[in-house]
Amino acid sequence: MNRWLPFEWVTAVRFLREGRLQTIFIIGGIAIGVAVIVFMSAMLAGLQANFIKRVLTSQPQIQLLRPDQVARPLRNGPGEIEDAVVQRPSQRVISIDQWPKIRSQMLAMPEITAVSPTIAGSVLAVRGDSSRAVTLTGVEPDTYFNIVRVPDYIVAGQARLTSDDIVIGIELARILGATVGDKLNIQAASGAIRVLTIAGLVDFGNKGTNQRATFVALRTGQSLLGMIGGVTTIDMTVKDIYAAEEIAKRIEAANPVEADSWIATNAQFFTAVRAQETSNTLIRLFVGLSVAFGIAAVLVVSVIQRSKDIGILRAMGTSRGQILRVFLLQGGLLGFVGSLVGAAMGAAALIYWHSIARQADGSELFPLILERRLFILTALLATVTGLLAAMAPAVRAARLDPVVAIRG
Amino acid sequence: MASELLRLEKVCKSYNVGLPTETEVLHDVDLRLDHGEFLALMGPSGSGKSTLLNIVGLLDRPTSGRLLIKGEDTSALGDAAITHLRGHTIGFVFQYHLLISAFTARENVMMPMLVDRRFPSAEIETRAQQLLAQVGLEKFANNLANNMSGGQQQRVAVARALAMNPDLVLADEPTGNLDTKSADAVFELMRQVNREAGTSFLLVTHNMELARRCDRIIEVVDGRIHA
Numbered sequence: 001m002n003r004w005l006p007f008e009w010v011t012a013v014r015f016l017r018e019g020r021l022q023t024i025f026i027i028g029g030i031a032i033g034v035a036v037i038v039f040m041s042a043m044l045a046g047l048q049a050n051f052i053k054r055v056l057t058s059q060p061q062i063q064l065l066r067p068d069q070v071a072r073p074l075r076n077g078p079g080e081i082e083d084a085v086v087q088r089p090s091q092r093v094i095s096i097d098q099w100p101k102i103r104s105q106m107l108a109m110p111e112i113t114a115v116s117p118t119i120a121g122s123v124l125a126v127r128g129d130s131s132r133a134v135t136l137t138g139v140e141p142d143t144y145f146n147i148v149r150v151p152d153y154i155v156a157g158q159a160r161l162t163s164d165d166i167v168i169g170i171e172l173a174r175i176l177g178a179t180v181g182d183k184l185n186i187q188a189a190s191g192a193i194r195v196l197t198i199a200g201l202v203d204f205g206n207k208g209t210n211q212r213a214t215f216v217a218l219r220t221g222q223s224l225l226g227m228i229g230g231v232t233t234i235d236m237t238v239k240d241i242y243a244a245e246e247i248a249k250r251i252e253a254a255n256p257v258e259a260d261s262w263i264a265t266n267a268q269f270f271t272a273v274r275a276q277e278t279s280n281t282l283i284r285l286f287v288g289l290s291v292a293f294g295i296a297a298v299l300v301v302s303v304i305q306r307s308k309d310i311g312i313l314r315a316m317g318t319s320r321g322q323i324l325r326v327f328l329l330q331g332g333l334l335g336f337v338g339s340l341v342g343a344a345m346g347a348a349a350l351i352y353w354h355s356i357a358r359q360a361d362g363s364e365l366f367p368l369i370l371e372r373r374l375f376i377l378t379a380l381l382a383t384v385t386g387l388l389a390a391m392a393p394a395v396r397a398a399r400l401d402p403v404v405a406i407r408g
Numbered sequence: 409m410a411s412e413l414l415r416l417e418k419v420c421k422s423y424n425v426g427l428p429t430e431t432e433v434l435h436d437v438d439l440r441l442d443h444g445e446f447l448a449l450m451g452p453s454g455s456g457k458s459t460l461l462n463i464v465g466l467l468d469r470p471t472s473g474r475l476l477i478k479g480e481d482t483s484a485l486g487d488a489a490i491t492h493l494r495g496h497t498i499g500f501v502f503q504y505h506l507l508i509s510a511f512t513a514r515e516n517v518m519m520p521m522l523v524d525r526r527f528p529s530a531e532i533e534t535r536a537q538q539l540l541a542q543v544g545l546e547k548f549a550n551n552l553a554n555n556m557s558g559g560q561q562q563r564v565a566v567a568r569a570l571a572m573n574p575d576l577v578l579a580d581e582p583t584g585n586l587d588t589k590s591a592d593a594v595f596e597l598m599r600q601v602n603r604e605a606g607t608s609f610l611l612v613t614h615n616m617e618l619a620r621r622c623d624r625i626i627e628v629v630d631g632r633i634h635a
């Protein structure tokens with residue numbers, strides 16, 4: 001008998017050990033429930049982290065644009081509209097007004113970590129007989145690569161952008177039949193034409209982007225798009241990625257620009273995450289409930305089986321409170337041990353799944369995130385669930401009339 | 409003159425009180441038991457012996473009448489106080505389900521002390537071992553309860569009943585399930601404890617031969633005492 005365990009613990013542990021098969025089965029049941037929760041939570045967290053990492057290294061966290069050009073209806077008097085149907089004007093490529101001033105203001109904001117002016121517009125990429133409309137992005141590599149990590153996505157060549165270089169998406173290269181070192185003819189709507197050398201190929205893991213994306217030096221872009229000295233967007237990163245939307249709102253209020261945060265741009269993703277979290281919570285709740293019912297069922301049976309033992313214990317001076325605690329403890333112990341086994345099972349499944357599940361390009365599907373917090377929380381929750389589930393059986397055991405129990 | 413350990417005054421016990429099946433099982437029972445007395449309780453089946461024993465053992469309460477233990481009226485005591493008094497004053501030996509099967513012989517003997525002190529200790533363990541030696545079972549200390557014969561189990565139960573040094577041991581047909589030889593051994597053990605430690609015994613038995621070897625025989629017939 002362990003010297004450090006009080007009466008209630010000694011008895012609870014012995015009762016569980018003696019009812020070996022029941023104990024093993026219910027611990028198995030709890031463990032499976034816990035394993036499902038651990039596996040699911042960790043994998044979702046991993047997938048989210050992966051997605052966010054991808055978004056944040058392939059998109060600016062905040063992008064400043066020139067505000068929409070709005071057509072103003074003609075009005076005769078206040079509130080009176082002459083022409084009800086107002087056609088939206090086509091959005092020409094126009095520079096942001098006074099962008100160097102805005103840039104220096106942005107650089108002065110402590111919550112912003114990188115600022116890079118860029119110019120973007122549609123051009124035609126031509127090589128031999130094939131041509132393709134693409135998005136030309138003129139960037140300052142030094143600052144821009146801190147925001148969109150083009151070098152991280154290079155699959156051939158390098159992310160070099162001198163005035164005659166161009167970096168293009170891997171799909172575009174395939175369509176045009178071009179590769180690193182080949183010349184590419186870029187034709188703008190203005191009629192400007194430049195011959196650029198392919199310095200590198202990028203793969204952003206998205207077919208549409210890989211078909212459209214091209215990067216050139218800012219000055220090259222400006223001259224091709226006919227906007228010397230102008231920029232169409234200012235791209236930025238922030239310290240706290242989850243504050244991006246709030247910062248964007250503030251910038252918009254203080255400057256004549258439109259500010260889009262990555263949170264607004266990826267609203268769909270956040271909707272999906274929220275939906276997933278809701279279903280995750282529901283699954284947790286129902287797994288928890290079925291675990292609780294399982295524990296309660298096992299303990300109810302155990303109270304009946306042990307009624308004579310309870311009677312004898314009461315006869316030798318055991319109080320109702322002590323009997324109550326013996327059975328509460330059994331519930332708590334079942335929950336705790338079950339959660340330990342379940343957490344180990346969940347972690348093992350996670351490690352295995354992580355090793356075999358690959359993305360199309362062979363990289364890991366999700367990063368392996370085994371947070372200690374998740375395990376501690378799960379164990380705590382399972383223990384509390386066990387204690388709560390044991391409540392009814394324990395009260396029943398404590399109320400047992402010793403006379404009836406012994407005679408039974 | 410011997411000092412009084414407990415006294416029953418006009419004790420009545422009814423089962424199913426308030427129901428159509430209400431029946432009075434004990435009628436105005438008066439009984440006095442002294443320190444060091446070894447009493448046999450006899451009577452036909454269904455006469456109310458176990459009921460009487462449960463009341464004396466503080467497992468059940470009389471419907472009316474009083475039970476005084478060492479002069480103290482127990483009817484005013486709450487459940488916690490009753491439980492405490494029971495644990496410290498009375499030891500039980502039952503006919504069936506003698507021991508707790510999840511524990512070894514020694515642990516069964518330790519249980520009443522563990523319940524009282526909460527934590528196991530070398531002292532408790534030593535005392536349990538001594539008690540087992542007293543009933544001649546020190547070699548079986550580590551046997552699980554179920555791995556012993558009925559007679560051995562009953563001797564362990566006697567050792568357990570003595571663990572808290574009770575004033576009174578209540579034994580409800582402790583030898584009813586045993587062969588003559590084992591029954592005799594268990595009885596002699598109790599008689600010896602009674603002689604040496606002065607522990608009082610109230611023994612329910614159908615065995616006339618054993619009853620004759622007690623200090624006094626009390627007969628219960630239809631819920632009344634015939635001394």
Ligand SMILES: Nc1ncnc2c1ncn2[C@@H]1O[C@H](COP(=O)(O)OP(=O)(O)OP(=O)(O)O)[C@@H](O)[C@H]1O
Binds near residue numbers: 459
């Ligand atoms: N919980 C109960 N509810 C209703 N009636 C009961 C209850 N317990 C005992 N009785 C009744 O009370 C009467 C006395 O029972 P008790 O067990 O005290 O008899 P006994 O003398 O111990 O008999 P035996 O020698 O068979 O053990 C019996 O008629 C029994 O049916």
Ligand SMILES: [Mg+2]
Binds near residue numbers: 457458459580
């Ligand atoms: Mg009886």
